Amino acid sequence: MNPGPWGILIIAIAALLLFGRGKISGMMGEVASGIKAFRKGMQDDDQKVGEIDAKQEAKVEEKEKEKQD
Numbered sequence: 001m002n003p004g005p006w007g008i009l010i011i012a013i014a015a016l017l018l019f020g021r022g023k024i025s026g027m028m029g030e031v032a033s034g035i036k037a038f039r040k041g042m043q044d045d046d047q048k049v050g051e052i053d054a055k056q057e058a059k060v061e062e063k064e065k066e067k068q069d
Contacts, residue, residue, distance in 0.1 A: 003011070016024065 019027075
């Protein structure tokens with residue numbers, strides 16, 4: 001049982017009446033800031049992984065040089 005266009009319209013009007021326009025826009029702003037924070041955290045994790053990979057590669061190269069000597 002899927003809601004049709006009229007059902008969605010009624011739900012949207014009810015939400016607008018219950019919460020008000022200002023409250024809904026405030027919630028959307030909070031959701032947007034949460035998404036931005038999540039993306040920034042994911043980028044920070046990628047940078048840390050890159051740094052760890054670089055350090056591991058340097059250690060492997062040092063060990064190979066030691067073996068050759």
